[in-house]
Amino acid sequence: MANRISFSIMRYTLISIILIMLAFTNSQYSIAGEAILRPLETEQQSAEQQATAPVSGAMALRWGPLQGLITPHEAFISWATTRPGKCVFQLNGSAIDEVKSKGFYHKIQLTGLAAGTKHTGRIIIKNGQKDILSDSFIFTTPPASNQKALQHLTGQWNFIAFGDTRTNHKDHQKVMDSLLREQPGTSFVIHTGDLVQSGDCLPMWDQFFAIEGRLMMNGSFIACRGNHEKQGDPFKELFYSPSGSGNGGKTWFSYRYNNAQFVVLDPLEPMEPQTRFLENVLSKAQDDKVKWKFVAWHNPPYSSGRHGNDQKIIDAWVPLLEKYGVNAGFFGHDHMYEHSLKKNTHYFILGGGGAPLYKFNRSNPWSLKTSSTLHFARVDVSDERVIITVIKPDGSLLDEVTIK
Numbered sequence: 001m002a003n004r005i006s007f008s009i010m011r012y013t014l015i016s017i018i019l020i021m022l023a024f025t026n027s028q029y030s031i032a033g034e035a036i037l038r039p040l041e042t043e044q045q046s047a048e049q050q051a052t053a054p055v056s057g058a059m060a061l062r063w064g065p066l067q068g069l070i071t072p073h074e075a076f077i078s079w080a081t082t083r084p085g086k087c088v089f090q091l092n093g094s095a096i097d098e099v100k101s102k103g104f105y106h107k108i109q110l111t112g113l114a115a116g117t118k119h120t121g122r123i124i125i126k127n128g129q130k131d132i133l134s135d136s137f138i139f140t141t142p143p144a145s146n147q148k149a150l151q152h153l154t155g156q157w158n159f160i161a162f163g164d165t166r167t168n169h170k171d172h173q174k175v176m177d178s179l180l181r182e183q184p185g186t187s188f189v190i191h192t193g194d195l196v197q198s199g200d201c202l203p204m205w206d207q208f209f210a211i212e213g214r215l216m217m218n219g220s221f222i223a224c225r226g227n228h229e230k231q232g233d234p235f236k237e238l239f240y241s242p243s244g245s246g247n248g249g250k251t252w253f254s255y256r257y258n259n260a261q262f263v264v265l266d267p268l269e270p271m272e273p274q275t276r277f278l279e280n281v282l283s284k285a286q287d288d289k290v291k292w293k294f295v296a297w298h299n300p301p302y303s304s305g306r307h308g309n310d311q312k313i314i315d316a317w318v319p320l321l322e323k324y325g326v327n328a329g330f331f332g333h334d335h336m337y338e339h340s341l342k343k344n345t346h347y348f349i350l351g352g353g354g355a356p357l358y359k360f361n362r363s364n365p366w367s368l369k370t371s372s373t374l375h376f377a378r379v380d381v382s383d384e385r386v387i388i389t390v391i392k393p394d395g396s397l398l399d400e401v402t403i404k
Contacts, residue, residue, distance in 0.1 A: 058127040059085040061134050062104065063209040063234075065123055066216040069241050069255060070188070072115035072144040078107040078238045079123055079134075090122040090133075105237035116143035137217050142187065142257055155382070157258055158185070161296070162376035163192030163332030165353035166228055169207055171374055172354025174393040176211050179376050182391070183218055186378075187257060190264075192332035192350055193226025193298030200232025225251040225266050226298040226332060252297075254281040260292040260381060261285035267299045271316050278317060282324035292386060295321065295329040300349050302342070304370050305334025308362035321345050327386060327403050330377070334358050337375050337390060339401060340366040346403060348388065350377050369399055 064079025077089065081104045089096045089108045099108045106123075113119060119141065123134040160182060165172045183189070196204040215221065222241075229235040241253040241264070251266040252274050263281050265274050278295075285293055301313045321329065328346040335358045338349040347366070351358075352375040360370050375398050380387045390399040 058130070058132060059083050059125055060132060061123065061125065063205065063213070063238070064216070065121065065134060065137060066238055067137075067139050067218075067220045068239070069222060069253075070139060070141060070220045071255060072141050073111065073113050075110040075113060075119070075139055075141065076107065076241070077110065077121060077139075078105070080104050080234075080238065081106065081125060086126040088124040088126065090124055090136075092120050095124065102237060105233070107237070113141050115141050117141055135217075139220070155258075156380060157187050157382075158378055158380045159188050159190060159257075160186055160376060160378055161190040161192065161330040161348070162350050162353045163224070163298070163330075164194045164226070164335050164351040164355040165191070165208070165212070166194050166197040166204075166355045168354050168356060169211065171393075172211050175353050175374050175376055176215065178391065178393045178395060180215060180218075181395070182376075182378050183215065186219060188220035188222055189215060190296050190330060191221065191223040191353075192296055192330055193224040194228045194332055194351075194355060195223060195226065195235070197228055198231070199229035199235055202234070205234045222264065222296075224264055224296055224298050224332070225268060227268060230268055252277065256285075256290065258381070259290065259383060260294060261290045263293075263295045265295065265297040265317070267297060267310070267313060271312065275316050275320070278320050279324075282320060282326065286324055291383060292381060293324065293326045295326055297329075297331060299333045300331035300338075300347060301329075302340045302347050302364050302366050303334045303349060304338055304360040304362050304364040304367050305336050305349070305351075305358045306361065307334050309364065318342075318345075328379075328388065335372075336360065337369075337371045337373065337398060338364070338367055339369045339399060340364060341368055342366040346388070346401060348377065348390075348401075350375065350390075352376070371398055373398065 060082045062080045062082045066078045068076035068078060084103050087099045087101060087106045089099055091110060099106050119139055120136055121139060122136040125132040160179060162175065162179065196208050198204055223239040225235060240251060251269060252264060254263045263278055265278065282293060299310050299313060301318050302309050322343045322345060326345050328348060331349050332351040334349055335351040335355045336349060337352055340347040352373060357372045359372060374393050375390050378389045378391060386403040388401045392398050
């Protein structure tokens with residue numbers, strides 16, 4: 001009898017220990033949407049400690065170089081190192097000691113550049129007696145143009161747009177492999193947001209740069225801020241625009257390229273000042289007779305996906321898009337492809353960069369085509385037309401839209 005009681009006590013004790021261990025293990029994981037993630041809090045803490053604590057050995061390049069917004073006479077280059085320290089930038093063989101550093105983040109705003117010219121850049125990491133040099137890279141400033149004669153420009157050029165690359169790294173890599181085959185000759189790339197799952201988790205940025213580092217080193221990379229980048233320093237320190245219509249240091253800005261006006265906005269920030277900014281930029285572009293007008297941000301105004309239509313954006317910004325004849329907008333947030341058309345403005349959701357794909361479960365009366373598949377878009381621009389070609393990772397055609 002005593003043995004039976006002793007055995008029962010041991011059995012219940014063992015079960016209790018197992019349950020406690022399971023509860024502890026599950027508490028280390030977070031569930032976000034459809035994906036079960038790694039223990040973010042533990043991961044973030046260890047990553048931040050690794051990035052800010054003294055590191056044995058020489059300081060090295062961690063992320064970058066990243067080519068940001070490049071205009072005819074200016075270029076923004078940013079990068080991160082494994083620990084804080086001094087860096088110098090080498091432009092066309094000459095060292096420029098004007099790098100701004102904040103901890104292990106570094107950036108430089110190059111000014112007075114020759115327009116329409118290829119430039120060679122390289123990062124010099126100062127490590128006592130022995131400097132460490134990054135690989136050299138090429139960036140090209142766009143040609144300067146007479147603002148009052150933009151409507152007369154000719155010649156074809158293109159850019160790439162895609163978004164929502166978080167969570168599924170294998171799918172993200174598939175999209176990137178295909179996109180890189182399209183990049184040569186491309187003027188720049190627009191990412192419509194949600195680069196990573198958690199903006200303050202440094203190891204997730206390690207993974208992001210491991211996949212997209214070549215893309216950002218090869219050409220100008222312009223990122224919209226998504227809701228998953230709302231927290232943390234990496235997006236703010238590496239991707240904020242330093243220029244663009246006097247709107248430096250923000251996640252919303254504008255720039256002109258050839259015969260097109262671009263406006264990048266951020267629905268996570270107060271909308272009223274952005275609404276005024278949007279109208280001012282589009283009004284000026286109309287006065288200057290700019291041929292094409294494009295916008296980009298993360299949350300789409302119209303969507304058949306999980307998040308549906310965004311009434312605040314529809315009320316505040318869509319009337320201005322229609323008033324000034326914006327030709328197309330590029331968005332993300334819903335992980336799918338959708339093409340909508342309302343009053344001559346085309347709305348493209350390009351959320352197939354690698355994040356878990358969504359189904360269509362909302363009503364969008366302006367929708368023309370939807371597809372739950374991985375993709376990106378190449379946008380070819382000339383004086384006569386714009387052709388948006390939506391491409392799957394295997395190189396096959398998902399959609400093609402011509403705007404005249």
